[in-house]
Amino acid sequence: MNEHSMTADLEPYTTADGRRIGGVMMDLRNITLRFGGVTAIKDISFDIREGEIRAIIGPNGAGKSSMLNVISGFYVPQEGEVWFRGKRRPALRPYQVARQGIARTFQNIALFDGMTVLDNIMTGRLTMMKSGLVAQALWWGSAEREEILHRERVERIIDFLEIQNLRKTPVGRLPYGLKKRVELARALAAEPSLLLLDEPMAGMNVEEKEDMSRFILDVNDEFGTTIALIEHDMGVVMDLSDRVVVMDYGRKIGDGTPSEVRNNQAVIDAYLGVAHD
Amino acid sequence: MKMTQPDAGPRSIPALIARNAATHRDRPAYREKDLGIWQSWTWSQSLDEIRALALGLLDLGLNRGDHVAIIGRNRPAHYWSMVAAQMCGAVPVPLYQDAVASEMAYVLGHSGARFVVCGDQEQVDKVIEAEESQHTVDRIIYTDKRGMRKYDHSRMTALADVQAQGRAARARLEAELDARIAELDYDSTCVMLYTSGTTGKPKGVVLSNGNVIETARNSSAFDRLKASEDILAYLPMAWVGDFIFSVGQASWCGFCVNCPEGSHTMMTDLREIGPTYFFAPPRVFEGQLTSVMIRMEDAGRVKKWLFDRSMALARRVGPALLDGRSVGPLDRLGYAAARLFVIGPLKNTLGFSRIRVGYTAGEAIGPEIFDFYRSLGINLKQLYGQTEATVFITQQPDGQVRSDTVGVPSPGVEVRISDSGEVLYRSPGTFVEYYRNAESTASTKDAEGWVATGDAGFFEEATGHLRIIDRAKDVGKMADGSLFAPKYVENKLKFYPNILEAVVVGNGRDYCTALINIDLTAVGNWAERNNIAYASYQELAGHPQVYATIRQHVEEVNASVAQDPMLSGCQIARFLVLHKELDADDGEMTRTRKIKRGVISERYADLIDALYDGRDSVRTETEVTYEDGRKGKLRATVRIEDARVHPAARDAAMQAAAQKVAAE
Numbered sequence: 001m002n003e004h005s006m007t008a009d010l011e012p013y014t015t016a017d018g019r020r021i022g023g024v025m026m027d028l029r030n031i032t033l034r035f036g037g038v039t040a041i042k043d044i045s046f047d048i049r050e051g052e053i054r055a056i057i058g059p060n061g062a063g064k065s066s067m068l069n070v071i072s073g074f075y076v077p078q079e080g081e082v083w084f085r086g087k088r089r090p091a092l093r094p095y096q097v098a099r100q101g102i103a104r105t106f107q108n109i110a111l112f113d114g115m116t117v118l119d120n121i122m123t124g125r126l127t128m129m130k131s132g133l134v135a136q137a138l139w140w141g142s143a144e145r146e147e148i149l150h151r152e153r154v155e156r157i158i159d160f161l162e163i164q165n166l167r168k169t170p171v172g173r174l175p176y177g178l179k180k181r182v183e184l185a186r187a188l189a190a191e192p193s194l195l196l197l198d199e200p201m202a203g204m205n206v207e208e209k210e211d212m213s214r215f216i217l218d219v220n221d222e223f224g225t226t227i228a229l230i231e232h233d234m235g236v237v238m239d240l241s242d243r244v245v246v247m248d249y250g251r252k253i254g255d256g257t258p259s260e261v262r263n264n265q266a267v268i269d270a271y272l273g274v275a276h277d
Numbered sequence: 278m279k280m281t282q283p284d285a286g287p288r289s290i291p292a293l294i295a296r297n298a299a300t301h302r303d304r305p306a307y308r309e310k311d312l313g314i315w316q317s318w319t320w321s322q323s324l325d326e327i328r329a330l331a332l333g334l335l336d337l338g339l340n341r342g343d344h345v346a347i348i349g350r351n352r353p354a355h356y357w358s359m360v361a362a363q364m365c366g367a368v369p370v371p372l373y374q375d376a377v378a379s380e381m382a383y384v385l386g387h388s389g390a391r392f393v394v395c396g397d398q399e400q401v402d403k404v405i406e407a408e409e410s411q412h413t414v415d416r417i418i419y420t421d422k423r424g425m426r427k428y429d430h431s432r433m434t435a436l437a438d439v440q441a442q443g444r445a446a447r448a449r450l451e452a453e454l455d456a457r458i459a460e461l462d463y464d465s466t467c468v469m470l471y472t473s474g475t476t477g478k479p480k481g482v483v484l485s486n487g488n489v490i491e492t493a494r495n496s497s498a499f500d501r502l503k504a505s506e507d508i509l510a511y512l513p514m515a516w517v518g519d520f521i522f523s524v525g526q527a528s529w530c531g532f533c534v535n536c537p538e539g540s541h542t543m544m545t546d547l548r549e550i551g552p553t554y555f556f557a558p559p560r561v562f563e564g565q566l567t568s569v570m571i572r573m574e575d576a577g578r579v580k581k582w583l584f585d586r587s588m589a590l591a592r593r594v595g596p597a598l599l600d601g602r603s604v605g606p607l608d609r610l611g612y613a614a615a616r617l618f619v620i621g622p623l624k625n626t627l628g629f630s631r632i633r634v635g636y637t638a639g640e641a642i643g644p645e646i647f648d649f650y651r652s653l654g655i656n657l658k659q660l661y662g663q664t665e666a667t668v669f670i671t672q673q674p675d676g677q678v679r680s681d682t683v684g685v686p687s688p689g690v691e692v693r694i695s696d697s698g699e700v701l702y703r704s705p706g707t708f709v710e711y712y713r714n715a716e717s718t719a720s721t722k723d724a725e726g727w728v729a730t731g732d733a734g735f736f737e738e739a740t741g742h743l744r745i746i747d748r749a750k751d752v753g754k755m756a757d758g759s760l761f762a763p764k765y766v767e768n769k770l771k772f773y774p775n776i777l778e779a780v781v782v783g784n785g786r787d788y789c790t791a792l793i794n795i796d797l798t799a800v801g802n803w804a805e806r807n808n809i810a811y812a813s814y815q816e817l818a819g820h821p822q823v824y825a826t827i828r829q830h831v832e833e834v835n836a837s838v839a840q841d842p843m844l845s846g847c848q849i850a851r852f853l854v855l856h857k858e859l860d861a862d863d864g865e866m867t868r869t870r871k872i873k874r875g876v877i878s879e880r881y882a883d884l885i886d887a888l889y890d891g892r893d894s895v896r897t898e899t900e901v902t903y904e905d906g907r908k909g910k911l912r913a914t915v916r917i918e919d920a921r922v923h924p925a926a927r928d929a930a931m932q933a934a935a936q937k938v939a940a941e
């Protein structure tokens with residue numbers, strides 16, 4: 001197999017709203033993932049292209065979060081290949097996972113409750129800090145210059161997500177919708193080329209969902225970040241994403257643009273249920 | 278109207294700024310917090326930025342007499358835009374940034390604005406939407422580039438790019454710009470401000486350089502403002518007060534205008550800047566006091582005891598010390614200790630450590646709130662003014678401050694009371710005209726330059742201070758002929774932290790009733806403390822215990838109103854707690870949060886009917902407008918309760934009258 005199985009329809013193009021979609025960034029080929037006797041993902045293939053918003057949907061237990069963990073490199077599939085930026089990716093150690101340019105948010109918020117918003121977001125840049133422990137502790141020499149540089153990047157993200165008023169607020173005191181936003185900020189602080197969002201709108205009210213949708217679109221637009229997201233709110237998914245993968249019981253049952261997926265009989269059956277007689 | 282012009286001295290805002298760039302060269306003129314760091318511009322840097330912008334505007338084809346709308350939050354770039362527009366001989370028109378597209382369309386169409394400066398993408402979108410009905414806009418200039426990449430840029434430019442264009446065109450256009458600046462004098466228009474208007478469409482108030490500079494000069498002298506003052510510019514730029522403080526007085530005195538990061542960081546930025554001269558409407562002071570009190574409720578016993586003791590002493594002697602009256606040595610010692618342990622840190626937390634002069638206006642302020650700040654040693658004063666007067670009509674001199682008056686006429690202002698009891702004034706700040714509305718100009722300003730404020734008031738004989746009763750047109754009669762002054766009662770109700778807004782109805786009726794808005798911060802905190810669960814504003818507003826609390830407040834107000842024989846008819850016999858907050862987006866209030874009685878009586882007609890036909894609950898449906906302009910419906914069952922009316926004073930008066938009749 002050649003490094004890029006580029007077909008004619010994979011030429012770069014510009015979307016109706018002026019975003020540029022490039023070639024394949026991540027290609028997942030025949031992925032199968034098992035936990036002991038349970039097969040979470042069965043022989044799934046799909047790709048994620050540069051600059052696109054790619055949604056993964058499916059009923060509960062369909063294997064979506066496992067799929068996201070395969071993409072991030074946290075799970076290593078028993079079968080199949082993960083191609084990232086034109087290279088086949090080997091099994092990664094945790095620190096390599098963090099350094100490959102993929103950042104994520106979690107379904108259940110995973111922030112440090114006792115730390116301020118600012119400090120939480122700063123942790124997103126930890127992998128990029130070069131100065132040693134002693135220099136950082138003494139805040140001396142390169143450590144000082146480095147912190148100023150990182151702080152500036154973080155401030156841009158704070159400005160971008162409109163949380164200037166929360167810099168010094170401990171995360172534990174924030175309402176749910178804002179914690180989600182802080183988590184997004186921390187993921188962005190790592191300056192990822194691929195951002196994975198695991199149910200970014202779960203448990204939000206309509207207004208919070210609208211805000212979050214706007215931020216996701218803005219992140220994609222302003223930073224050119226490729227985004228893969230799992231979401232249950234169909235309205236949100238259909239509005240946001242360029243292409244949608246539909247999973248059910250670990251299998252892929254649909255893949256295409258939102259309108260294609262919406263009219264796919266297998267997808268409708270999976271979501272609405274079919275009569276088994 | 279021709280003004281008397283002093284021979285020397287700058288006669289326009291651009292000339293004042295040029296003077297400052299020469300005399301206050303390296304003093305800070307503007308600061309803005311950007312990416313968490315305060316950036317500052319000196320007067321000479323500011324002049325350079327403003328001139329670059331003006332040259333850019335010239336290059337884009339801005340003509341003399343054009344109108345330039347400015348829509349955005351308080352930022353140096355937006356203040357510069359106003360001055361740059363004037364430099365080009367155009368008229369700056371700041372607009373309320375929270376206005377919805379339809380409101381914006383009216384103002385853009387009425388002013389005929391050719392250029393629009395927008396703060397961000399949101400404002401650009403609204404202007405584009407407004408253009409569907411108004412086709413006056415030739416060019417849109419935006420400050421924040423975020424999200425703007427995909428727009429059609431054939432007639433859109435970033436403000437920084439306009440400045441770059443201006444710098445590039447300096448050699449070619451500088452002479453033209455200087456010529457246009459030289460044409461400006463006291464009679465040329467300085468700014469046009471739309472009044473929010475509690476009735477009808479907004480009107481464009483034209484203020485000349487003479488209005489603004491004379492007013493700035495007089496009012497700066499009144500409070501001895503200096504070049505070393507720091508102010509926080511956070512009130513809407515479309516409001517006349519912000520223009521006078523942040524442009525008029527700032528350029529007259531050469532002091533520094535500090536712009537917060539955004540409205541949601543205002544309290545943090547206030548603390549960081551520590552302004553020396555501060556203006557806020559009563560609701561800001563109320564909000565701060567409420568948050569202090571809520572936090573003290575959560576404090577430990579020792580801290581709370583210390584706070585209560587210190588505040589009790591401060592309330593007793595603080596105002597006296599501030600006014601320079603004599604205070605016993607023991608109290609002085611106590612106050613010094615209180616200042617060290619409680620008052621000083623508290624002022625620091627509030628951002629008032631350096632404050633020298635503070636003003637409040639726009640609405641009546643509760644005496645408790647007013648006294649709280651004064652007891653901390655904050656020189657908080659009241660002023661009375663309006664857009665048409667370039668703000669100042671009356672203000673309180675140091676040492677003569679009370680919560681129930683609005684002070685003596687400002688320097689240069691003549692005030693008299695008309696035969697019908699309305700307050701009239703004439704001053705150097707009296708506006709030129711309402712733009713394209715000669716009829717309204719003539720009915721507001723008479724041939725001798727006297728302007729009717731529309732407020733009923735009187736001068737206190739003993740002190741010479743003005744007291745405002747109510748809007749003249751709101752003062753009415755009850756069915757039995759007694760006086761109806763809704764604002765008087767509403768203000769008493771609003772002094773309770775639990776009550777955010779109140780609307781009193783009763784003109785021509787047998788008794789008065791009230792529609793009440795709870796304050797979500799205060800009531801929500803109380804609910805949390807008492808383990809009262811609620812899912813929405815609506816549910817909390819309808820909670821029986823909330824009703825009980827509000828009824829208690831209403832009855833206390835009734836008791837206080839009953840003391841006044843003239844107004845005892847205004848006691849609230851029945852009331853309800855509204856299921857939604859009154860909102861400017863729904864047209865129920867002005868952008869400066871003044872209630873619009875006409876709109877409210879129309880929108881809530883079914884509720885008002887129920888207040889008078891004896892029902893104890895009513896099912897209602899209200900249309901609401903969301904922040905993005907979409908509309909929705911809110912359904913609720915609103916309960917109505919009776920409140921005890923205190924008959925004492927009124928009956929006593931009636932008995933007295935009856936006896937009088939009998940005696941005759």
